[in-house]
Amino acid sequence: MRPIDGVARGHADATWSIPMSLVRMLVETEAPAADLAQPVDAFAGVRRFALGLLIPLALALAWEAAVRAGLTDGRLVPPPSRIYETFVGLAASGELPRHAAATILRVALGFGLGVAAGTLAGAVAGYWALARVLMDPTLQALRAIPSIAWVPLFILWLGIFEESKIALIAVGVFFPVYLGVMGAILAVDRKLVEVGRVFRLGGPAMIRRILLPAVLPAYVVALRSGLGLGWMFVVAAEFMGASEGLGYLLIDGQQLGKPAQIVAAIIAFAVIGKATDWILTAATTPFLRWQDAFGQAETP
């Protein structure tokens, strides 16, 4: 699976990876006229995107109209205009930036720790068979535990403040990164390793010049899924009891009966999560220019 952002721009969520064969299949079934395949398919993509938006937009407009017409008070399900007002109000008062900053900081710390530990463990287990035999069964067993189940222990060990939250996020990030790095190292093409051997590269040079570049694409994918899990776990962590953070806004909205605030916080989560994923992708693409991937097909 490879990210195909460049091509799938028209799809609802361009960050998902789609197997190339599947895309091919769609292209072929959509556009039987071979020479017209590209433009026709691009247009079909945009149209499909627009069609996908149709129902949510219609529902939102209908709900707005229903509230305006007084058919319902929209107390539990606020209409779009009220959500927008709440969002703008929170942003203007500085509340939203403050909570968002707290959440981003937690994700950044947890993500950093999880990535560091996952990369190290994955690299050791991938490179060194003995370490893999010793370590991997334990880690796989730990992975089978739903991470939220750690919460009580983390609170006992680390207290209810930042440490336990960051630990929970780090655990969530750790596993996809660990698995991704280990799998990528194990999957490095033996034939390319032999090229390194023929030119008599030593251990460090082999790692730097063959293994690192070879695992980089899979590593980026692992980082992205780690980041996604980091955003998921920060919500759980902030439900554990926090005085600030977007998760706190959610809980606060629930306890004080402010559904518009809940939806505004959800929207903030979606936007920031998507933005960090985009930053990660953008920061790593310069290193992946060489890839012979479907997504690169259009770039000159």
Place this chain on the structure above:
Amino acid sequence: MLAIESVSRTYPGGVHALERVSIAVAAGEIVAVVGGSGCGKSTLLRLVCGLDRPSAGRVLLDGGVVTGPHEKIGIVFQEPRLLPWLTVAGNVEFGLDGRPRAERAGRAKVQLARVGLADKASAWPRQLSGGQAQRAAIARALVTRPQVLLLDEPFSALDAFTRIDLQDHLLDLWADLTPTLLLVTHDVDEAIVLADRIVVMKPRPGRVHEEIAIDLPRPRDRQSAAFDFAKRRVLCALDRSLARPGVDREAAAEAGAALWW
């Protein structure tokens, strides 16, 4: 001089790939190895370049035993095996690590020009055609000026025109530095165009069946009767190596010999 001395190789799992193979190759000589599929040709090259160790016997280069990858032995694999994350020039420079940057770039440039890829220096490997990629792989192996160059079916994936082109090209490059060439091929024409000597192997386990000296003057004319005659001899030896009756070809070879001599 490269000496392969009664080398055997049994793979873990018990496949007996080579059995007491001995080949001596003089410095600057071109030797082609032909033989049926699975008779251990690739295995032989892997042993010579030190990627694998023989189960018995040894490989000597100028009297020293080859125990691992050797700086004077280069190899071109059956596939180009270019590193996809390096540009073509970066790939060619790959074996020059540790030398000054300017020297690396200069030598890579010269070598790329020699294989006719000067304009592709900054391209990615994915942007090359099959033949161009194979040429880049040859440039990468040649840039370190190896004393011995091993080639494992280097042109087998290419079309006939490109292949003939690259064969001539290889001879030009060889005339330059006269490395020892040990070339595995499935293409009898290719073996005869290039080689001073052809080693025919036979399978299960892989052994040397016959050695045929080709002493035609270079450049060799693919259309000449002498070329045809050599070809029949090799084909005939191949038939025998696979224990197939090759009587008619042998007779033809005899007739050809009569014509020629």
